[in-house]
Amino acid sequence: MSNFGLSASAKLALLQRLSRRRDGAPEATPAADAPRLGRDDFADLPNGREMGMIKDAVAVLGLPNPFFRAHEGRAGAETTIGDRRVLNFSSYDYLGLNGDPRVAEAAKAAIDRYGVSPSASRLVSGERPVHAALERDLAALYGTEACLTFVSGHATNVTVIGNLLGARDLILHDAAIHNSCVEGARLSGARRIAFPHNDAEAAERELAAARARHGRALVLIEGHYSMDGDVPDLARFVALARKYDAWLMVDEAHSLGVLGARGHGIAEAQGVDPADVDIWMGTLSKTLSACGGYICGRAGLIQYLQYAAPGFVYSVGMAPALAAAAREALAIMRAEPERVARLNANARLFLTLAREAGFDTGLSEGHAIVPVILGSSVAATRLSASLFEAGMNVQPIVFPAVPEKSARLRFFLGAEHTEAQIRTAVAMLAATRGRAR
Incomplete structure (x- = not known):
């Protein structure tokens, strides 16, 4: 029994219902005899319950938290997280000047x-x-x-x-x-x-x-x-x-x-x-x-x-x-305008390869940002975890930051990425896509 008193399947079902809620949906009105909130009831702030439910559901799925990953040094085309060197598509150092x-x-x-x-x-x-x-x-x-x-x-x-x-x-x-x-x-x-x-x-x-x-x-x-x-x-x-x-x-x-x-x-x-x-x-x-x-x-x-x-x-x-x-x-x-040219060439290559591999890249024009839209927060979180395990850092963007049907992985391309790294990234995406379901 979880701290919400729900089975794993019930919690996931509730998460899906929560994620379909529209912005501005009214909060449930507390009963007249409900206890008054005290100064420590931060979980009862707006969206607090939803955040707790999402966290609980992710734990049930056995997925690691994809956020607040600590980088042990400069995060460029590659980065070190923990004791692992991984490909990195989660930093917007577009022209590679942070390490210059x-x-x-x-x-x-x-x-x-x-x-x-x-x-x-x-x-x-x-x-x-x-x-x-x-x-x-x-x-x-x-x-x-x-x-x-x-x-x-x-x-x-x-x-x-x-x-x-x-x-x-x-x-x-x-x-x-x-x-x-x-x-x-x-x-x-x-x-x-x-x-x-x-x-x-x-x-x-x-x-x-x-x-x-x-x-x-x-x-x-x-x-x-x-x-x-x-x-x-x-x-x-x-x-x-x-x-x-x-x-x-x-x-x-x-x-x-x-x-x-x-x-x-x-x-x-x-x-x-x-x-x-x-x-x-x-x-x-x-x-x-x-x-x-x-x-x-x-x-x-x-x-x-x-x-x-x-x-x-x-x-x-x-x-x-x-x-x-x-x-x-x-x-x-x-x-050095060649940095700008390299960045855009890299983004166009990633966009082209991702589309050829059958991924939904939405409205991206291939300048520096390419989303891979997966359709659910659970799918995006699962695929992010699988890719991290395989050696690539890319963040999921999930409800409520985007509507549930458009949850995605968001790839930031940079001038420092190489063609080999971009091709490897798309190949890794294709190899792990089945784990997003």
């Missing part, structure tokens, strides 16, 4: 000069020259008037979106937008409308119907979607934003260093003038091998955020070593 000695030396030099922490918010006394230097370089990349960096990519979207708009305003966003954007939109209090993924026509219908009833409006999309590996038609969304007097914000977390011949992002890849986008957002933790986020745009926007965005004003400044590392990585990306 030039990036490491830039970080070390910054530590020697500034210490490990700025020890204050930049507004108070945490400003260092390396912060402004990085921001000038990012603004130059996008051709914008200014840029502002933040200590966290997730916090960048939360604090910027959450404070640019208010209760009288409108946020129109892709249904597949990142959690950080959703949380920022919720914080703002603005009306939120999600349109079907990458459907510009549906987006226009929604905006046309709602625009007149609101003050400011923001159209929010990603440059390269992290779950599916596809991209929007940027010019269509530029035209949409202009037609309805809305700001356009593009989250480039997974497109900087990936899209475009030089890795300059979706605008370069699609021949769109970057000035046509009002707010460029990106992260420093992927291609740029550091940690943090940035906003590029007009000088008035950046000045407003410097003095009004709580996630900047009330947060410690970015560690100087991280700013220096990101700046050096950006310089290398610009000087």
